[in-house]
Amino acid sequence: MPQPPLADLTGARLHVVTGKGGVGKTTVAAALALALTSTGKRVLLVEVEGRQGLSQTFDVPPLGTDETRLVAHPSGGELWGLSVDAKAALLEYLQLFYKLGRAGGALEKVGAIDFATTIAPGVRDVLLIGKVYEAVGRPKGGRGSRGSGAPTEQLYDAVVLDAPPTGRAVRFLNVNAEVAGVAKVGPIKNQADAITRMLKQRSTVVHMVTLLEEMPVQESLDGLRDLEAAGLHLGAIVVNQVREPHLSxxxxxxxxxxxxxxxxxxxxxxxxxxxxxxxxxxxxxxxxxxxxxxQRLALQDDMAAEIADAGPPVVELPALAGGVEDGGIAVLAEELLEQGVR
Structure with missing residues (x-):
């Protein structure tokens, strides 16, 4: 089956990166964000799992709830990072919609914030993606600068989301269905509706990261079907850690x-x-x-054929002998650019 060109992805503004745990999802998200930055774009890279994987990848202090510049590229592009915390997002949400002020801090002290973000996972996901939603649509002049409805230029040219692993990705992205049982009307439901519209636009694509191994490939193929069934648009399949064969x-x-x-x-x-x-x-x-x-090479060939038949364009990233340290992320970003990522 012929592969769709990666040029089809140039209109994407939100790149969601998922994959089975252990396949290098965070590394690929970071490399993708850096690749986009090197084309002169202003890019925001967001994590939502609280693991501080991005700070480790870029060797910077732990990211907080404020956007932090990670890279200023010679092309003029800038890469910013953000670690979204569900508690902080809920406090901001309560202040925005209910003007709780100091009462929000009191709720946190008595454990109400932890309770709210744990007892209703769907609401927690709305809060997490809500920050991404706000960043994608934020105009250059800030939150209050949309004016009278005239087209506005967004602050970020692209947003890359390091999403949860495949097993939870569809639930995480299908926020409308997840909050249906706990919020049928009101601000949370409205927020979920708006997020769902953003996620199902053509400008949002979901990239799947995998390895040429049986379990990651099978989980990736299942995940692609589930994502497509949920009405989400597929981006590329990124085959990570491809090793050069030792035998001809x-x-x-x-x-x-x-x-x-x-x-x-x-x-x-x-x-x-x-x-x-x-x-x-x-x-x-x-x-x-x-x-x-x-035998390993034969298995890899079989896995590669299954991936190629899945439909989305395929990108291959090499295994790095020294890992992502000492410029490894930049090497992977260059590979993505050479294969047509823009």
Missing amino acids: PEDVAVLATTDDAALDEQLRTELAAAGLRPTNPMVTGLLAEGRAHA
Whole structure:
């Protein structure tokens, strides 16, 4: 099946990044945000799980509830970071809609805020995404500068959301359904409706991060179907930590078609030619490792074919020997740009 071009994503303003836990979702979200920043855009990168993954990724102090500039790019682009906290969002919400003032602090002291954000997960998600919603639509002049309805320029050219893992992503993004049982009318319901409209616009896309392994691929494919069924628009499938093969296709073919005795003899000859003494354990171990690696490559090919057949465009990011430290995020951002992310 032909892959849709990544150019289809250039109109996106909200990029939601999800994936199975452990696949490098936060790293990919950070690299995507940096890639967009390097094109001269002003970008906001948001996390909502309270893990401070972004501060660790960019090696900065823990992010708070105020937007913090992380990168000023030579292109003129700026990358800002924000860690959304449900309690702080609820206090801000109560002040905005109910003018509670100091009463909000009193509610927090008696545990009412913790109770409210724990007992109704749907409401908690509305509060978390509500901050993203506000950032996506915020005009350059600030919250009170929308004027008389004339088109306004947004403060951020793009917002990248490091969303919860796949298993919770659909519930997290389907806020309207989640609050239906606890808020049928009123400000919370209105907020959920507005957020749902934003999430289902063409300018919002959900990117799925995966690895070329059976469980992440299967969970990703299931997640893509669930997201599409919920009316959300799919962005790209990002295959993370792709490793260069140690064997060429010709080597794999030799391992598959040559009998053990011939392989043993060939390997001993080549080791001796390289100045090594081919012992039995050495030869046996090398053959076992070669076959295991060939099986791994075959599995990766199968997983890659399943991903390609899923429909969305596919982006591949390499495994970094040194991790994301020492400029690793910038390397991944460059890879995204080379593959058409704008």
